[in-house]
Amino acid sequence: MLAIVSTAMQILTQLVFSGIALGMIYAVIAFGYQLTFATSDTLNFGQGDALMLGALVGLTLVGLGVNYWLMIPIVCIFGAVQGAFVERIGVRPAIKIKSEFGWIMSTIALGIIFKNVAENVWGRDDLKFPSPLPESPLHFLGANVLPMEILVVVGAVAMMLAVEVFNRKSIYGRAVVATFNDRDAAKLMGINTGLVITFSYALSSMSAAFAGVLIAPLTLTGATMGAVLGLKAFAVAIIGGLTSGMGIILGGIILGIAETTTGFYLSTGYKDVPGLVLLLIVLAVKPAGLFGKMAIKKV
Amino acid sequence: MKFNRRTLTTLTLATALSAAFPVLAAEPIKIGVDGPFTGGSSSMGVSMRDGVRLAVDEINKAGGVLGRQLALVERDDESKNERGVQIAQELINKEKVVAAVGYINTGVSLAAHRFFQEAKIPVMNNVATGSLVTHQFDDQPENYIFRNAAHDSIQAPMIVEEAITRRKYKKVAILADSTNYGQLGRADLEKALELKGVKAVTVEKFNIKDVDMTAQLLKAKEAGAEVVLTYGIGPELAQIANGMTKLGWKVPMIGSWTLSMANFIDNAGPGGEGARMPQTFVQEPTTPKRQSFIINYLKTFNPKNARIDSPVSAAQGYDSIYLLAAAIKQAGSTDGPKIKAALEDLKTPVEGVVTTYNKPFSAKDHEAITANIPVFGEVKGQKVVYAYAEDQKVASQVRVKDVNAKGALTVKK
Numbered sequence: 001m002l003a004i005v006s007t008a009m010q011i012l013t014q015l016v017f018s019g020i021a022l023g024m025i026y027a028v029i030a031f032g033y034q035l036t037f038a039t040s041d042t043l044n045f046g047q048g049d050a051l052m053l054g055a056l057v058g059l060t061l062v063g064l065g066v067n068y069w070l071m072i073p074i075v076c077i078f079g080a081v082q083g084a085f086v087e088r089i090g091v092r093p094a095i096k097i098k099s100e101f102g103w104i105m106s107t108i109a110l111g112i113i114f115k116n117v118a119e120n121v122w123g124r125d126d127l128k129f130p131s132p133l134p135e136s137p138l139h140f141l142g143a144n145v146l147p148m149e150i151l152v153v154v155g156a157v158a159m160m161l162a163v164e165v166f167n168r169k170s171i172y173g174r175a176v177v178a179t180f181n182d183r184d185a186a187k188l189m190g191i192n193t194g195l196v197i198t199f200s201y202a203l204s205s206m207s208a209a210f211a212g213v214l215i216a217p218l219t220l221t222g223a224t225m226g227a228v229l230g231l232k233a234f235a236v237a238i239i240g241g242l243t244s245g246m247g248i249i250l251g252g253i254i255l256g257i258a259e260t261t262t263g264f265y266l267s268t269g270y271k272d273v274p275g276l277v278l279l280l281i282v283l284a285v286k287p288a289g290l291f292g293k294m295a296i297k298k299v
Numbered sequence: 300m301k302f303n304r305r306t307l308t309t310l311t312l313a314t315a316l317s318a319a320f321p322v323l324a325a326e327p328i329k330i331g332v333d334g335p336f337t338g339g340s341s342s343m344g345v346s347m348r349d350g351v352r353l354a355v356d357e358i359n360k361a362g363g364v365l366g367r368q369l370a371l372v373e374r375d376d377e378s379k380n381e382r383g384v385q386i387a388q389e390l391i392n393k394e395k396v397v398a399a400v401g402y403i404n405t406g407v408s409l410a411a412h413r414f415f416q417e418a419k420i421p422v423m424n425n426v427a428t429g430s431l432v433t434h435q436f437d438d439q440p441e442n443y444i445f446r447n448a449a450h451d452s453i454q455a456p457m458i459v460e461e462a463i464t465r466r467k468y469k470k471v472a473i474l475a476d477s478t479n480y481g482q483l484g485r486a487d488l489e490k491a492l493e494l495k496g497v498k499a500v501t502v503e504k505f506n507i508k509d510v511d512m513t514a515q516l517l518k519a520k521e522a523g524a525e526v527v528l529t530y531g532i533g534p535e536l537a538q539i540a541n542g543m544t545k546l547g548w549k550v551p552m553i554g555s556w557t558l559s560m561a562n563f564i565d566n567a568g569p570g571g572e573g574a575r576m577p578q579t580f581v582q583e584p585t586t587p588k589r590q591s592f593i594i595n596y597l598k599t600f601n602p603k604n605a606r607i608d609s610p611v612s613a614a615q616g617y618d619s620i621y622l623l624a625a626a627i628k629q630a631g632s633t634d635g636p637k638i639k640a641a642l643e644d645l646k647t648p649v650e651g652v653v654t655t656y657n658k659p660f661s662a663k664d665h666e667a668i669t670a671n672i673p674v675f676g677e678v679k680g681q682k683v684v685y686a687y688a689e690d691q692k693v694a695s696q697v698r699v700k701d702v703n704a705k706g707a708l709t710v711k712k
Binding site for chain 2: 014125135218225227228261268271272
């Protein structure tokens with residue numbers, strides 16, 4: 001009896017661990033949605049494609065012989081430039097004319113363009129991203145975890161913390177927060193809100209590009225990798241709340257664990273359903289997201 | 300007609316061309332090629348297309364068919380059913396092809412073939428394996444769909460035979476993707492297992508682009524599976540192998556022929572070693588014909604590491620053109636019904652890479668490959684080799700079609 005209970009526990013632990021790893025992948029992408037929403041009330045629907053570009057640029061650099069760890073800052077710079085480009089081309093014109101929906105179409109369009117460019121440059125096959133860490137699993141509490149999965153969790157949390165600290169402590173970060181609170185007031189106070197918004201897009205795509213190279217060794221790399229992940233991350237952003245960093249992490253973990261446990265205990269055919277049902281419930285009951293309010297208080 | 304600059308240029312060009320080639324009568328015979336040249340199935344699509352190109356090139360150099368050159372009209376269906384439908388209509392109505400070869404994905408085949416059936420244009424399906432592909436029009440007097448690939452009703456029993464009879468496993472798990480291909484294959488596997496009196500301990504599903512297989516694999520592990528039978532395509536199959544490595548649970552993978560895809564072998568790395576799958580062709584120069592095919596393929600297309608991405612697709616693509624050319628030659632015409640009639644009654648054997656096709660088709664039977672032709676391949680050292688040394692030893696004796704070969708499931712529509 002005890003043996004049965006302990007194997008059942010082991011399975012649950014394994015499912016939870018895999019769910020957390022999967023959820024953090026979603027969370028780290030969802031974080032990018034949050035960054036731009038915080039300053040401009042707009043979202044970059046090409047977030048998944050920013051992630052894909054980051055991963056593919058990273059793969060090319062690694063192929064050229066650049067060390068994985070050295071490659072990360074280069075990819076981050078690339079991501080920042082790409083994000084600033086998206087804002088200037090797609091979002092700024094829409095904000096200028098106070099268009100409600102223009103930015104939705106233009107960020108989606110830019111995302112598709114990036115995907116097509118990537119297909120032409122890198123082809124459409126899924127490529128292997130060499131893992132910088134050993135690929136043999138570690139044993140932890142009776143479950144197996146890949147070193148790379150731990151890196152994703154640590155990397156994601158570190159990145160979010162870094163951005164939060166930046167926003168709260170530095171003068172630039174305060175400008176970001178001020179822009180979020182009241183764009184017009186911030187403008188009157190002498191903050192260049194346009195620049196702040198560009199900056200937030202750069203930061204958002206940078207985090208996506210970073211996420212790309214972080215998760216690529218686990219997910220396979222290819223022009224189409226962003227589509228499904230970007231969509232799931234969007235669900236996470238809604239569940240967790242677009243204004244809460246904490247909510248994004250918890251939302252990601254909830255969705256990840258929901259997927260793995262449903263797959264095991266219910267049916268692998270339905271593993272995507274509970275997460276989406278949760279999304280519908282959250283939208284109906286608490287449209288700001290599970291943790292939406294909390295974050296507003298924090299600011 | 301409005302006369303503008305564009306029509307003028309076209310006219311000038313046309314005049315110039317007709318002056319350069321006075322023999323307009325010998326216009327080329329157009330053959331449509333449909334396959335996914337991009338996306339997760341592209342290693343099969345591109346290898347197939349290259350095999351087709353190689354065969355057409357050889358035939359054209361030798362003078363063509365009926366004194367006319369063969370011309371290919373290649374289209375990328377991106378593994379999408381709706382693209383396949385558009386392409387079928389384009390090939391038939393706009394390009395006016397004489398016949399079509401290709402089709403990798405069963406779903407795309409089923410969606411697209413009915414247009415060729417209606418237009419009475421033969422299709423030589425050279426890669427898609429769904430059992431239904433050649434039986435879609437069983438209720439009609441004529442069927443224009445032929446195939447020279449090992450269909451699932453052959454593959455599924457082979458996989459089960461390998462797992463249950465040869466390697467004596469008792470507890471099997473089935474992991475199949477949620478596409479037409481995966482789910483039809485899963486049904487065939489269950490049927491074949493039933494014939495052996497075995498029921499899978501667990502049957503699991505996964506989606507294209509899934510990145511985590513923990514739940515599926517844990518279920519198989521908990522059910523005590525000794526072997527995992529797979530029906531899916533390369534990238535997700537690689538995630539299964541990687542997931543096993545992660546869970547520290549390693550049982551053999553035996554599955555449909557897609558386990559030989561380059562994007563499985565590359566992405567699974569060491570985790571993919573030992574995977575076994577039925578193959579109609581292994582990249583080994585076991586006959587002079589196969590040797591020259593491999594040499595020419597590597598010389599012309601120069602694939603990475605001198606490894607054909609999907610040797611089976613390349614070989615079947617190559618053979619499909621020779622079968623079609625033989626039928627056009629025998630028919631003495633490019634008329635669809637006449638080519639079809641010739642295919643159903645080919646008088647002279649066609650020497651291909653996979654086998655020598657001696658009366659490969661009849662009015663009732665549109666499958667060129669029977670259960671005795673495929674062998675088991677195994678991933679070893681990042682390429683596919685013969686799984687059994689005795690198969691390799693006798694590989695130079697070409698296995699030919701045997702309509703009485705045992706092992707295939709009967710297909711009912």
